[in-house]
Amino acid sequence: MNYSFHWRPVFQVMPEMLAGCLVTVEIAALSTVIGVAIGVALALGRTGGNRAAAAFALAWIEFGRNTPGLFQIYLVYFGLGSFGLHLNSYAALTAGIAFNNASYLAETFRGGLRAIPSTQTRAARSLGMSAPLAFRLIMLPQLFRIVYYPMVNQMILSVLMTALGLTVGLDTDLAGVTQHFNVLTYRTFEYFSVAAALYYLIAKAMMLTSRVVAWRLFRY
Amino acid sequence: MFNASVSFHDVLFMLRGAGVTLLLTFWAVVGGTTLGVLFGLLRASAPGWPSFALGAVLDVFRSVPLLIQIILVNAFAPILGFDVSAFTIACIVLAVYGAAYCTEIVRASVLAVPQPTRRAARSLGLTWADDLTAIVFPIALRVGLPGWIGLALGLMKDSALVLWIGVIELLRSSQIVVTRTQQPLLVLGIAGAIYFLISFPIARAGAWFERRWQDQ
Amino acid sequence: MIEIEDVHKSFGALEVLKGVSMTVARGEVVSVIGGSGSGKSTLLMCINGLEPIDAGRVVVDGVDVHARATDINRLRRRIGIVFQQWNAFPHLTVLENVMLAPRKVLGKSRAEAEAIATDRLSHVGLKDKLVAYPSRLSGGQQQRMAIARALAMSPDYMLFDEVTSALDPQLVGEVLDTMRMLSSEGMTMVVVTHEMRFARDVSDRVAFFHRGRIHEIGPPEQVIGNPQRPETADFLKSVR
Ligand SMILES: Nc1ncnc2c1ncn2[C@@H]1O[C@H](COP(=O)(O)OP(=O)(O)OP(=O)(O)O)[C@@H](O)[C@H]1O
Numbered sequence: 001m002n003y004s005f006h007w008r009p010v011f012q013v014m015p016e017m018l019a020g021c022l023v024t025v026e027i028a029a030l031s032t033v034i035g036v037a038i039g040v041a042l043a044l045g046r047t048g049g050n051r052a053a054a055a056f057a058l059a060w061i062e063f064g065r066n067t068p069g070l071f072q073i074y075l076v077y078f079g080l081g082s083f084g085l086h087l088n089s090y091a092a093l094t095a096g097i098a099f100n101n102a103s104y105l106a107e108t109f110r111g112g113l114r115a116i117p118s119t120q121t122r123a124a125r126s127l128g129m130s131a132p133l134a135f136r137l138i139m140l141p142q143l144f145r146i147v148y149y150p151m152v153n154q155m156i157l158s159v160l161m162t163a164l165g166l167t168v169g170l171d172t173d174l175a176g177v178t179q180h181f182n183v184l185t186y187r188t189f190e191y192f193s194v195a196a197a198l199y200y201l202i203a204k205a206m207m208l209t210s211r212v213v214a215w216r217l218f219r220y
Numbered sequence: 221m222f223n224a225s226v227s228f229h230d231v232l233f234m235l236r237g238a239g240v241t242l243l244l245t246f247w248a249v250v251g252g253t254t255l256g257v258l259f260g261l262l263r264a265s266a267p268g269w270p271s272f273a274l275g276a277v278l279d280v281f282r283s284v285p286l287l288i289q290i291i292l293v294n295a296f297a298p299i300l301g302f303d304v305s306a307f308t309i310a311c312i313v314l315a316v317y318g319a320a321y322c323t324e325i326v327r328a329s330v331l332a333v334p335q336p337t338r339r340a341a342r343s344l345g346l347t348w349a350d351d352l353t354a355i356v357f358p359i360a361l362r363v364g365l366p367g368w369i370g371l372a373l374g375l376m377k378d379s380a381l382v383l384w385i386g387v388i389e390l391l392r393s394s395q396i397v398v399t400r401t402q403q404p405l406l407v408l409g410i411a412g413a414i415y416f417l418i419s420f421p422i423a424r425a426g427a428w429f430e431r432r433w434q435d436q
Numbered sequence: 437m438i439e440i441e442d443v444h445k446s447f448g449a450l451e452v453l454k455g456v457s458m459t460v461a462r463g464e465v466v467s468v469i470g471g472s473g474s475g476k477s478t479l480l481m482c483i484n485g486l487e488p489i490d491a492g493r494v495v496v497d498g499v500d501v502h503a504r505a506t507d508i509n510r511l512r513r514r515i516g517i518v519f520q521q522w523n524a525f526p527h528l529t530v531l532e533n534v535m536l537a538p539r540k541v542l543g544k545s546r547a548e549a550e551a552i553a554t555d556r557l558s559h560v561g562l563k564d565k566l567v568a569y570p571s572r573l574s575g576g577q578q579q580r581m582a583i584a585r586a587l588a589m590s591p592d593y594m595l596f597d598e599v600t601s602a603l604d605p606q607l608v609g610e611v612l613d614t615m616r617m618l619s620s621e622g623m624t625m626v627v628v629t630h631e632m633r634f635a636r637d638v639s640d641r642v643a644f645f646h647r648g649r650i651h652e653i654g655p656p657e658q659v660i661g662n663p664q665r666p667e668t669a670d671f672l673k674s675v676r
């Protein structure tokens with residue numbers, strides 16, 4: 001092995017890479033929030049009485065879970081152009097991940113709703129609560145606890161998915177910044193090892209934060 | 221040359237890409253499962269710090285984006301002086317990545333076998349090997365199979381990422397056709413349908429097994 | 437007054453209530469006994485509209501429970517119910533469990549609701565468990581909490597559905613004592629129970645339920661002490 005490693009140039013661009021980390025976390029958070037909102041709607045649509053809504057939700061969920069995330073991002077980035085909708089790579093990546101998140105989270109929420117015994121709603125209704133009030137005060141808090149860790153998990157997966165921004169030319173997130181410097185110097189291994197370490201730290205930091213938050217939140 | 225419609229030839233080209241996707245998946249699943257079963261049994265039967273250390277190392281593969289892993293190995297192989305094809309690198313990365321997940325599936329499945337059941341088996345005079353093959357494996361298999369099917373499908377979908385290092389699998393071949401025909405929606409639609417047709421029936425079968433076994 | 441008039445109720449092809457009629461006067465305690473699956477729980481749920489009925493009427497203080505125009509949520513404030521399975525809200529403390537409905541349904545202030553909840557919880561002997569989560573409570577304590585939760589709405593009627601059946605034998609007494617106390621305070625109660633001693637000692641009347649009908653109803657000395665119908669006698673033999 002007569003390759004000599006050069007780490008200094010990598011550490012010189014550390015500020016830029018850390019700024020990329022922020023963009024990465026931002027995209028992950030954004031696509032998780034959107035995914036949760038759509039996921040709840042899909043879960044309710046799938047279980048609700050409306051036939052058309054149930055079919056639509058099922059189609060979204062099955063399509064989202066049975067095709068690659070990268071494919072979904074491509075579809076948003078390249079495919080929507082056919083409808084005259086040209087998203088930039090940031091928006092396309094966020095939308096693609098959000099689409100993927102919604103499909104998986106919808107099933108998580110559906111399972112969570114089924115895990116709460118129907119006797120809970122009955123008890124709430126017997127105290128004079130309306131159905132929406134019972135859902136908000138009794139079902140939702142319990143559902144939140146059940147789906148909390150799956151949701152955190154999905155957010156961490158979203159962080160990892162943001163690296164796919166490379167394939168649609170995003171150059172502001174961690175992977176994109178890394179690639180930007182990589183093509184200038186071709187120190188691929190050095191740059192991407194540091195990027196890998198940063199991704200690892202982001203994932204672990206999120207896990208840790210979520211544990212602390214859970215400890216504060218769920219006292220029962 | 222600049223015929224803008226998607227020809228039969230293009231579809232054939234994409235199907236060949238799908239073949240590469242399946243081949244990648246095959247090697248990833250075979251390699252990942254072999255390593256995963258090995259590591260998983262190790263983790264389940266040898267507690268303490270070796271198991272913990274192995275778990276921590278494998279966790280790295282689950283906490284770094286797969287695309288970054290692919291880029292890293294692709295860059296590192298020539299540094300080590302290996303002259304291997306992109307396809308081989310793709311298979312290796314996907315297999316190790318799969319092993320990181322498979323290990324946890326195997327470990328959880330083995331640990332899910334209740335201790336009293338195993339003690340009862342041993343008290344009946346079954347040997348350690350009998351206990352494993354007659355009691356632990358059949359039960360653990362039922363617990364782990366749905367997760368393993370999910371993992372295999374996950375690897376199939378994740379194999380799309382190796383287009384970055386130049387492997388012409390299904391998604392990359394679709395992209396090539398898109399570039400030529402300028403019909404992204406149609407071409408990606410065909411690609412999506414192929415992915416779906418591979419994944420959906422297997423996912424359904426997995427869910428069916430899971431339901432059936434839960435009822436018992 | 438609760439007036440139940442010729443109520444019919446089916447689940448699919450299974451007719452569970454086949455014309456039930458009964459009235460419960462203010463201050464009265466009526467125990468409902470009968471075999472498993474005879475429709476006792478269903479009847480209670482029909483009284484406060486948790487289950488719809490197919491025919492007949494349930495009228496509480498002149499309000500038709502199942503009429504379209506009836507504001508069922510408003511009516512339910514006045515009818516407390518406690519179920520066989522403990523239905524504590526697991527994400528709330530004991531105090532919060534009891535405060536919730538007064539605050540969110542009756543619109544009471546936090547201080548008011550807390551005062552009411554503390555009062556009811558002391559009443560059922562749970563004063564020292566206010567900040568505990570239900571998972572830390574025994575079954576008997578959870579059932580007493582459920583009673584306090586219903587009482588916090590200051591209901592005019594209380595319905596009890598086999599509230600002691602899921603309890604360990606040594607915990608049954610404390611819950612029955614709480615119910616005895618309520619009856620001595622003049623609460624109107626409909627009590628589905630398998631506890632014959634309790635039914636005999638506490639109720640003004642006992643109704644024997646059999647195959648979706650009230651087979652025999654009368655004072656406990658009659659229905660339990662000297663049943664007029666062979667089915668009642670058979671049932672009593674089976675539970676002794
Ligand atoms: N939601 C429901 N859907 C279908 N059938 C039901 C439902 N609820 C009750 N049943 C059936 O109605 C019948 C009467 O049930 P109910 O719970 O009222 O009986 P019960 O007298 O309370 O019995 P137990 O003493 O076991 O509590 C039973 O056969 C039961 O299986």
Ligand SMILES: [Mg+2]
Nearest residue numbers: 476477597598
């Ligand atoms: Mg019952």
